[in-house]
Amino acid sequence: MKNAFCKLIAMMLLCCMMLGISSAALADNESIHISLVNKGDIYYGDLVTMWASVNNVEDGYTIVWEMETADGWVKVGSGQSYSFVVTPANAAAAYRALLVIAE
Numbered sequence: 001m002k003n004a005f006c007k008l009i010a011m012m013l014l015c016c017m018m019l020g021i022s023s024a025a026l027a028d029n030e031s032i033h034i035s036l037v038n039k040g041d042i043y044y045g046d047l048v049t050m051w052a053s054v055n056n057v058e059d060g061y062t063i064v065w066e067m068e069t070a071d072g073w074v075k076v077g078s079g080q081s082y083s084f085v086v087t088p089a090n091a092a093a094a095y096r097a098l099l100v101i102a103e
Helices: 007-016
Strands: 018-022 031-036 047-055 061-069 072-078 081-085 095-101
Touching: 031 095, 047 061, 047 095, 072 081
Parallel strands: 018 095
Antiparallel strands: 031 047, 047 081, 061 072, 061 095
């Protein structure tokens, strides 16, 4: 039987996601939104997908996904979305998306 996360834990995961911006600051009309694609309850063994929406950023940019570990932030992926399988080891981890804007 799968160990269930309650919806509160799923919301805590979403709240732990952070946004980092490097290389340049965003203008007033530029925005970034990070969302959890999954709906409903999340269980150990499920594939979770996070999505970064970037609006009105016209310069070239890259999105880098990182997970916080005991040793600091570690790159775990890049691109518009990041997916991982939920395990007891990563269920409470914080994730962030870095928007690296080309200079």
